[in-house]
Amino acid sequence: MNRSILSVILIIGRGLALTLNLLTVVILARLLSVAEYGLYQQVWLFYLLFSPIFQAGLPASIIYFLPNFSSTDRKSIVFQTMLLLMAFGALLSLASVMLSDFVLADYSEEAVGDYLYSFLLYPIFSLPIIFFDSLLIVLKKAKQAVFFTIYLALIHFVSIIIPTYLGLGLSTTFFCISIGAALNFIVVLIYLLWEFKGVMFRWSLPILRNQLQYSIPLALSSIIGTLNRKIDFVMISFFFSVEVFAVYSAGAFEIPIVGVVMGVIISITVPEFVRLLRDDKKQELLRIWKSSITKVSLIFFPLFIFLFVNAKDFIEVLFTSKFQNSHLIFSILIFTLPLRIANYGSLLQSFGKTKLIFRYSIMTLVMNVILNYIFIKTFGFYGAAVSTVVSMYFMNILQLRAGGRLLGIRITEMMPFKNLGIVLLYSFVPFVLTLPVSSLLSEYAATVRITVIAVLYGTIYFALMVGLSPFKMDIREVVWSFVNRNKTSS
Template identity: 30%
Template sequence: MSDLPRQAGLLSLADFIRFFIKTLIGIALARILSPADLGTYRQLFLIYGTLSGILLLGFPQGLLYFIPKSEDLEHTKRLITRTMHVVSILAVLCALIIFFTRFLIARSFNNPDIAQLLIPYSIYPLFLFVTQMYSSIMLGLKQPLKSASFAIFAIACDFILVLGSALIFEDMRYIVGALILSALLQWLWAEWGIRHLKTGWSLSNFTGFKEQLAYTIPLGLSLLVGVLSVQLDKLMISGFFKPEDFAVFSLGAMELPLIGILVNSVNSTALPHMSSGNKTELAAIFSASVRKNSIIVFPLASVFFIFATEFMIFFYGAIYASAALYFRVYLLILPLRVATYGIVFQALGKTRLVMIDSIIMLCLNAILNFVMIRLYGMVGAAIATVIVSWLIVIVYLLQMRYSLGFKLLSMFPLKSMLINLCAALLPVIIVLPVSGFITHTFLRMFLGGSLYMLLYFAIARVLKVIKPCDIDLALSFVSGIWKRGK
């Protein structure tokens, strides 16, 4: 367990760099492209994200479960080899679906221009499916440094090629070409990195595949439902509104990416250690991650809620100021992100239960989204997503208590979390009126945000929300990064 914070910190750093560069790309494209072209660009990723979520099933996440359980290196090689064979077939299937449904997609999205772009874009999954497996393999082998290095390389390729093509040509055709070239370079890295972990083609590689499918398919279906639940509002907005409207909605209708970086990094490194099935150890790891996550989640949710409009104007321009409304609605999901509840079921192999829950919630989300969009327009989709997100967490908690037999108080440090919530809300009383006197958008966001963070840190230290061990861990992590940088 002692290595978990360092591994999580390393992945968090890599993901933060990735997030930072990805944000720069998004900011630049929002200012270079027209709203219609930006909407088209983001719809391309909506298509890929949805299809990859459907077709990859739970193979990447399944490797985090099976690799640590491998008997020896040969067993690991057979597992990786057969998984890569299957994923390559799924990549071809994804490419064919994109190519042959391009006109249907264009009509459904009210975007005739996207049909021609989907012809070259259909090549994209042939490379990206394999690269998505690379990180899971490295994390399953408990080699987070390789996973982190690859993440930085991948986003650097996107930054240089995609942003470069946008600046030079300002044409979506060249931008799509740059995306494919970037994906090719990432694929070459991944193939080279796992070359020694693959064996030749043999039927013996598929020994144990039935067990893998028994775990992966239910997990994959639940993840599929999760992907559709996340993408559902965006898919419906694409169907009801124009690409330029989708551009505004998609910029705002997002959870704070920094939170996802933190939670995903902790979960990715924790799951291999939680897969032993020891409930006491699992609860201890889970509780520790919840407490640490809440120290980040609560203040960030608060400060971004206050300065949502300034955030959108500064980064994307005044034309996208209305995206702040959707951003604030999505921030109401953040308190749930102190933990990823499905990881407990995943670690205990109870993926079927997660699948059933997710299917029910997807159906509810689809109905609620349709009704709310009809009643309230684009903001209705965001509200529906928030409501369903809270409902499914309540269901997970009830099942963790009554189906898995966990004592929730052993997994959630409620007292610490409530005190932390108070510490996050108290600075708002001072920051709101003070920031109102600052007229410049950037200065209001920067100075107001800085004041909030200083007040939160002071209050959290007084209330003992932030412990000395948390500060020591943060300082040691920064020091370690500095030494590696030198």
């Protein structure tokens, strides 16, 4: 399947799944008080902080090793990885009980640790299937990947919203989330048993040894990377109340399409980069790398400008006026979006340079902690957002420079700067043209304003890109190929 078409299919699937996640947050912001929402986010913060430790980098190793394995070895690596992750999930549950009250301060009558008891089953059943969609992509089963991505997200959505809507309390909600994870695990297990039926399973210590040699440095980098991304949340937890933490969390949420696009890019490009490096085709790798960056910028650059300009209305529509100060946090953190046109660590990962990723992550974490402390003391909770932006730029520049060295080129040759400049210019034009409309709608509700501006901005941008830009043929090719493929399959 064409790489662009595969990307579109996966983006649609993961986009629908993450839209459900976004809808979850939007509904919770309306059903819960600010303090309850803060506690809910703190429980997830605890899980997100510690889960990379217990994943041990194993999910990422699947993408790296599986393309080169036979059917028997594939079954071995998949099932022994699931067994290990289930055991590590049990250890994470135990750690949750032992460390919760020590790590997260008790800002209310109910401690975060009380809710973690209801959350105990979730790591046991969620960690073993965390790599499932990436596995299906490596097995070239894009349709199944889309179906299961949406299905798993739907179960997760229902397990959160129903108990919350019924007013059963956060403890019951987290218990239902755990039950949903168990159901998802059973469904995935049944599918994998069917997929590998007739293939003998054998526990392979050599495969496990190679897997861990690759994954452990990557796990260490993932742990540090998670701390880099979440250290602002941790600092806010320690320095401010749970209500302030809730406001910061609302402003710091990630736009669904960002995670979708980056996840798809990693799932598709890393296995392909590994194959190209094995065949010593570095120039082809560089061409795909630059092409991918250009295509992602076609989405992220206009999204960045639109959301920065309309941040206040956007946050109010999603989270209501209860979180009115969150838009300032969002306006700062949105400056990380232009960076997300590429996953710089994935290039180093393809070269097997996981130790280098770890070293850069350590350097960035040290800087991030210091900047967070200084900026929070100086600018209040807004300083945490500023520190996060500065640290992300620092780490990505380091990784980009290292990628250039591995490819034998200068850092300035790593990025398609001319194409990026054109995309940025075409993204800015719709903003200018919609300014008069924004002024006319100033007295209307935020929902009306942002809907009208979004439609106008998107229409103008698409017309410019398809009609005038140098990328119009690429856009038409992707769209029409996708449409024709669906017509053929139907």
